[in-house]
Amino acid sequence: MEHKRLTLFAGHYGSGKTNIAVNYALHLAAEGKKVCIADLDIVNPYFRTADSAEDLENAGVTLISPQFANSNVDLPALPAESYRLVQDKSIYGIMDIGGDDRGAYALGRFAPMILEEGNYRMAFVANCYRPLTRTPEDALEILKEIETACGLKFTCLVNNSNLGPETTPETILDSLDYIEKLSLLSGLPLWLHTAEASVAPALPETLKPVLPLRLQEKYFALPSQKPQNRPLWG
């Protein structure tokens, strides 16, 4: 897989941006790259990159996260260190952008620097099982709104179509028509499919590339839904 110096993940809220950004950071770190990930989500204070702080630290990934992430301070402010991603060209930078156009406004201040360097990939994360991006047309509308909000154009798509714990290989295969249509409508190539790590091996080999995702186990599973190997409390 070829990597750009900067990789930006944006999309509809709840499309899976944070999980993919974290897993991609770990993937790059595993290849021996010097990686820095910035949480630029100023919209949703609930689910964030900082939830994976321990995993990232163990892998040697630098995390830049709003000072008040995971606290009661609902303050839409970015830390000054965020500039490191665009200024320090010795690192591979990953930006986890907030959901929808509202979340993408924060990216706008970095857009001129990102464009000037010109070594970036901006991925639109799509899940066809999310109700507001159920059709390629709906997804395209949100894609365009994000581009307008942040002043950057997407360069590719990530197919993160999934139904959470109910995801099977068929769930992902059923999304292929959707993502192809979105690719056609947007003129953007598909970069990646994603699949939860236990589902990924069951996908056909023709489907590639696939980024296997390790997910946080902070899931309020009921006893009947719980896989045997999962601890009582994530």
Place this chain on the structure above:
Amino acid sequence: MAERVLMKGNEAIAEAAIRAGCRHYFGYPITPQTEIAAYMAKKMPKIGGVFLQAESEIASINMVYGAAAAGMRVMTSSSSPGISLKAEGLSYIAGSDIPAFVVNVQRGGPGLGGIQPSQSDYFQATKGGGHGDYKMIVLAPASVQEMASLTIKGFNLADKYRMTAMILADGTIGQMMEPISFEDAEIETYEKPWALTGTNCERKHNVVNSLYLQPDELEKKNFERYERYKVIEQTEPMWEEYQMEDAELCVVAFGIASRVAKNAVAAARAEGIKVGLIRPITLWPFPTKALNAAADKVKGFISVELSMGQMIEDVRLATQCKRPVALCNRCGGMIPSPDEVLESIRKAQKGEF
């Protein structure tokens, strides 16, 4: 199989409300329920509905009052501090006997508190919140699927009894994502001859009002309203029983606390402790009969709550204090772990309440 979609709890409420025929949403943003407003803002203009971000919570509840008086299916949503602001309007709506649908995705309190999940608005929802003698139907979902199904149920019940139905959820269920479907959506429709729809000069005009100039008239209204409440207490309680058949101990928990408690019950069963769980789905009307029947079988109860202990009072009342009731709780945005609940079950097993 019905189509599956992956939704946040908050989105499930918004989509279910639209499917229930709600075309009027008035709100004011507050974490952790803002996705409801965001979803409505996106969807309502596309289906000929109204999304309006009011200038305040007080304005939005009064817009609900107005649209409900005109016979519309209408809703507002907020989180704890915002619901306090809406309390006056809730009382006026109750006093006017009109149906409304309100969502509280609770966060830690009191005061501005925090933004993390909580269940500490139980008293506010079930005992009043606003002034005067009134009740609201209070529904407590424990999954994203129930956020949807209880929303539809809430709209139906509100119209049926001409009163407010409230979803009392919490930040966790509002924010978490689960696959759901809308297959069993049964939309009931009710005639609204009282609604302010214009007379066309063909009938006497309707009045929607909570002001009574004569005290005896006001008293009569209150008596009538409470007769209606009695019917609801008899016919509408909903609850789930889990492993109660041979239970010697009973955990009582609603919403997100019930999911944690279920794991603890399963772990306790693995240790040989005969424990079950009753999960109230309606908090008002409270499943009094189910709890009272359980009190004749079990040796004690454990109320698991994300508050300093509010539902525990209703458990004691429902069981007529026949058995001891222990409290297992966290608050302020913290959630008890299954291990903490398990420890309370072990203690209760030893007779420590």
